Amino acid sequence: MTTTVPCVKSTNSVSRINSLLNDIPSIIDDALKGIVMANKGLVLLEGHRIVMRRDHAQMKGKVKLLSGGGAGHEPSHIGFVGPGMLTAVVVGNVFFCPPIHTILVALRELGRDHPEGILIIVPDYIGIRFNFGGALERARSEGINVKMLMVGEDCAPMPEGHKGRRGLAGIILIEKLAGAMSEEGKKLEHIFTACTSTLMSEIATIGIGIKLSSLVPGMSRCCIILKESDLELGVGCRNEPGVKRVPAGPISEIVRVMLEHIKNPASNMMFKLTPSCSLAVLINNLGGSSKLEEYIFVKETLKQLDDFGCKVERVYAGIFASALESAGFSVTLLKINNQDIVNYLDAPTSASAWPRTLCASCVNMDGSASLPISVPSACVSTEQELRSLKLHVGPKMSDKSARNVSQVIILATDALASCESQLNHFDAEVADGDTGSALKAAAMAIKKALQTGTILCQRPYAMLEEMSSVIESSVGGTSSGLYCMFLTSAAK
Template sequence: MSHSQQSKKLVNSVDKCVDECLAGLVTVNPGLGLLSGHRVVVRTDIHDVIKSGKVTLLSGGGSGHEPAHAGYVGRGMLSAAVAGAVFTSPPPHSIQSAIRAIGKDNPAGVLLIVKNYTGDRLNFGLAAERAKAEGIKVDMVVVGEDCALTSTDKTAGRRGLCGTVLIHKIAGGLAEQGLCLEDIVKQVKAASHKMGTIGLSLSPCSVPGMGPSFQLGADEIELGLGIHGEAGVTRLKLVSAKEVVQIMLDHMLNPQNNTHLLVRKGDSVCCVVNNLGGTSVLELNIIANEAVMYLENRGILVDRLYCGTFMTSLEMAGISITLLILDETLKTCLDADTSAPAWPHPLLPSGVKDRKTPSHMTCSEPASGVVSTEKSFHTISKEEASQLYDIISHVTQSLISSESRLNELDTEAGDGDCGTTLARGAHAIRDQLGRHIVCPYTLALALAVLVETDMGGTSGALYSLFLTSAAECLKTSTTPEAWSEALKQGIHAIMKYGGAEPGDRTMLDPLHAASSVLSHELSQQTPAVEAFRRAVQAADKSAQDTVAMTAHAGRASYVGKDRLTKPDAGAIAVVTWMKAILEKLT
């Protein structure tokens, strides 16, 4: 296969990738060790475990499902895990060596936890029989909780998926309690029959050295696929997260589905939202929230909820959802402490074990745009208030009208949203602005809150800083000199917290140019409107001059100078609203 057909992977070699993966795991977790000559991860304190008289646990399977299964080796979970090549069942001799490592001289016995795949059943079964012949006490539980299959025809059976990890945790909890092998097997088998998993993929995975395992269109998703890229039950068009969760859980809980999970209203369940490898945390959290809302709307109690990367299919973008019907014993096992590095620890309120979906927390902040008026600040006349209202309205309209032009300028140096960001803030101001403007100080603070919350991002923070600092100069006066000082103080705040200086090719350049000219002209007794006209002209020239400047701040500083052929979008935005002010002053 040519390199162009292979998927990119950060490996040293295809042949050694599994061994080097396991070496990395034990390097990160020195409480784990590798069994010499085998792909077997064992607890380094295994001899102490055997001496304690407790049942030891072994699981494993093909690699490519990390952190399963070696990531679940630790106190309270597995005693050892054996790995095969990528998507390939481990050989019986390695499984047998793992059984010996945790079962020799252990009268309590060894439990093998095996996913329901033909290769795993055969290889683990053969190793178990050989171990028994050596006098080691061994039993095996096969987990197959896949709810994808709808056919009643004879098949290889339900596949073992992410629910297997819950069986690791339950068996580990029971073993730590000191239960005998027979009782652990009985309880684990009962738990596996109260569990279901359904998977969904957005993209394929690829075995190292090979191309994608299957093809999905850009707008397609596959429901019910396995963890090796094997086909699912149906292919669908991409829909929202809410609809995806509904499709998955409707299928899992549908009595017409031959492999459905029977969950009744009032049942207590554990829900696991699992990353198949290439799904972002952002998406996982959205799916987890939607899953809880779906289940709670059906009257199902989600008493345990886990969200993260449990059992993957290499880099496949997709998720699986697992449900386990709980009783008190299973809750205790899930809550029991473990040192296994891959088991998650959701943050619960202090002293609380049963999770509850939280309502939104409240805070004591005033509503957006509300500013205290307990003190007496400078107020303006109705005529001045009307002019100020017209100015702000015209500024918002100018920014909204300039959205496309500013986005186009920003595409060259940023992410192309400068115009949209400013327009969003302008819309918010226009919607909230009332004609009864009395105090410019409180108005400036209210505008600062609006741009901070509705505009957002860096621009929102900068303009909020600007307005908050400028407001202080308007507490006692609104003379031209007070407005000039407000402009100066706003600029100082941007420089202090934003890190930019004049000449860095940012919105600061026209602001600084305008402030310098305005301050000088007012000191020379130039009429206020004329002084501001000259300030706007200086700002316009400074904004155009940013074409030749080297960017030292903002996103543009990461872009090569030869690509910056247009004025800075933020600087042009400043000139846009300054010109809008001037138009209403004349």
């Protein structure tokens, strides 16, 4: 039996009992100071919520990249400032676009004596479109060379009356491509055109909300209230409503629903997912899901894409664009239609939040896109040899005595397993309440080994050694180590 603890809801109008956030007026400024203090290559523009590369004035011959938006989506976009990605980011209040004046200050700072120009890369939201667009027009009137790329790759249909698509985590891949092109010395028009072409038909994102943020600082609640049995398919990065509610289920089913939506022509996107597509996949954790869930989500996504016939060449997983403490994921698929895209994704960057994928250069070393995810142990034969030697060590009992010993041990394992709940209850008073479950697992593993002949009782030494081996391979935790040492010592 599993002990459950009822959830007690706070009666306070603002509940932050599980948060370390400081007073609302200072949280954003404190966070920006923190990232700059941790990354010496970044600097804050005094008096403004603008994070810049410290060396941006030395970027002669390179297009500068500016992004921004509301706080609450970290590490987006401040975590992607650095050589090879963004030059600067303008930050607004939580889930609110920064004001036109602050954006204009950033454009003036970056555009001073920089004829190569500035490319603004921002997600397609109404407030961002208005504020960044307004700052762009004023900057152009002052002679600053600047263009704006609105990123909208969401597969979920927009509310009636809104043109385009919402920008989600796919913007991070666009920033990476643009940053690499800038480092190569590509012109502003070239970068803008190449990224626009990618956005037209080569990239798509779909999100799923599991538990949405309960509070936005300064607001009473989030935009959507979900039942415990519901998930929000197509949720926006600010917790806006998506396509529909879907019932909660295993991760494999959640991934299937998400990929089916991307593949569905009714999603009304020019992006077409077909077998044999070469892809880069970005799996974004909305911030509140565990790494354990994230890795399972990665495994299921890649498995289902492989089953569909897609060739996944690059994978990026982690928290790229969060929504405060919301739980959930988004999947971004980027088509790889030429080697340049791979080269730009692999190009070096010192942006702190861009993942350093281990051995990325080895992905195609055997001429294929997939390498084996597991290899056989080189020590199996050694273990087998040691086990065969144990079977002949020490005194030997008669077959009848061995059968009696086996029956006694099996009775003991059944008795121990029956005490699972009681032992868990006792353990819960001082620890994590799993002792009974751990002992039951060990007991059942020993019982199975006796019944299948893995443990033979003719020689006490071999029997005790094998019992120790069974426990150490089937049960974790402190008790496992203690029982293994006890049985190994008893064998000697």
